[in-house]
Amino acid sequence: DVKVTQSSRYLVKRTGEKVFLECVQDMDHENMFWYRQDPGLGLRLIYFSYDVKMKEKGDIPEGYSVSREKKERFSLILESASTNQTSMYLCASASQSNEQFFGPGTRLTVL
Amino acid sequence: GENVEQHPSTLSVQEGDSAVIKCTYSDSASNYFPWYKQELGKGPQLIIDIRSNVGEKKDQRIAVTLNKTAKHFSLHITETQPEDSAVYFCAASRSNDYKLSFGAGTTVTVRA
Numbered sequence: 001d002v003k004v005t006q007s008s009r010y011l012v013k014r015t016g017e018k019v020f021l022e023c024v025q026d027m028d029h030e031n032m033f034w035y036r037q038d039p040g041l042g043l044r045l046i047y048f049s050y051d052v053k054m055k056e057k058g059d060i061p062e063g064y065s066v067s068r069e070k071k072e073r074f075s076l077i078l079e080s081a082s083t084n085q086t087s088m089y090l091c092a093s094a095s096q097s098n099e100q101f102f103g104p105g106t107r108l109t110v111l
Numbered sequence: 112g113e114n115v116e117q118h119p120s121t122l123s124v125q126e127g128d129s130a131v132i133k134c135t136y137s138d139s140a141s142n143y144f145p146w147y148k149q150e151l152g153k154g155p156q157l158i159i160d161i162r163s164n165v166g167e168k169k170d171q172r173i174a175v176t177l178n179k180t181a182k183h184f185s186l187h188i189t190e191t192q193p194e195d196s197a198v199y200f201c202a203a204s205r206s207n208d209y210k211l212s213f214g215a216g217t218t219v220t221v222r223a
Contacts, residue, residue, distance in 0.1 A: 004154070009126040031209045040120070042200060044154070050209070058210070059112070090154055094209050098143060102154025 003027075006091055012109045017076040019093040021106050023091030031094040031099075032074040033058075034066060036087040037105070042092065049074055081110045113138040115203050117214025125222050130188040132217045133200035137182070141203040144177060144184045145146070149198040158199075159186070162206075191221045 004010050007022035025032065030051055035043040035058075045058030047066040063085060067075045074093075078085055086109050092100040114137040123169055124130045136144075142163035147155035161168045161175045161184065168175050170193075177184040200220050202211040 032139040033210075035213075040215055042115075042117070045210060047209060092154070098204065098209055098211075099145070099160070100114050100147075100155075100211065102147075102156065104154050105143070 002038050004093055006089075006103040006106050007105060008106050010107050010109075012111065013078075013081050014111055015082060017078075017081050017110075019081050019108065019110075020093075021076040021078075021089055021108070022066070023074045023076070023103055024072050025074075026072065026091040027093060027101065028058070028071065029093035029095060030071070032068065033092045033100065034064075034074065034076045035090045035092065035096070038087055046076065054067055079107075081082055083110050084109070086110045113141055113203055113212035115201060115212050115214045117201050117217060119217060120215065121218045121220070123220045124140060124191050124221060126191060126193065128191055128198050130186075130191055130195070130221075132186045132199055132201065132218055132219075133183060134185070134203075134214050135181075135183045136203040136212075138203070138205070138212075139182065140205050141205050143204045144175070145199045145202050146173075146175060147202065147213075148184050149205075149216075151197075155200055156197075164189065188219075191219075193223055196221045 034046045049068045078088045091103045145160035149155040201214040
């Protein structure tokens with residue numbers, strides 16, 4: 001069974017902390033994505049990656065960065081967390097047909 | 112960029128009735144339109160998709176229709192069951208682009 005896993009289901013951090021969200025896929029997909037999900041706004045793309053060490057900004061990259069050192073792992077970094085980054089974060093990887101497989105999500109609360 | 116609008120935001124139906132969710136898109140170059148279902152506590156999962164070379168696609172109780180001229184597409188669920196209760200998202204993309212633009216989502220509740 002194909003799988004995308006995320007390092008935490010729930011995370012609570014303080015304003016100004018550096019936050020790492022990890023995502024691992026076991027499908028050998030080249031394309032990986034980070035979204036945030038907020039009520040009434042759907043899924044908004046933060047960053048995506050087409051290959052190892054390659055990254056591109058999505059629609060809302062401000063305040064975030066990413067790292068893709070290995071094909072199976074795509075990390076989202078909040079350099080200095082702020083309260084407006086409290087959200088559900090979803091990682092996905094995509095097959096050649098562009099079917100995206102999502103992880104279960106990380107609910108991040110920034111106090 | 113692409114803008115996808117989805118309606119309604121919430122939908123309550125009696126078990127056995129049909130549910131219809133509609134989406135419009137802005138980019139005439141978009142030609143891939145997937146639908147995702149998100150159950151409570153889980154990530155979204157693809158349930159059906161359609162490409163612009165067809166106008167309708169069906170898979171058991173779910174179907175999707177596409178009107179490229181009007182730039183809208185719809186999800187139809189027939190004979191709804193309690194397990195159809197979830198949040199549904201439409202999305203759109205171009206064929207040479209792996210980025211998906213998502214609608215805001217529709218929360219479907221099937222009443223027993």
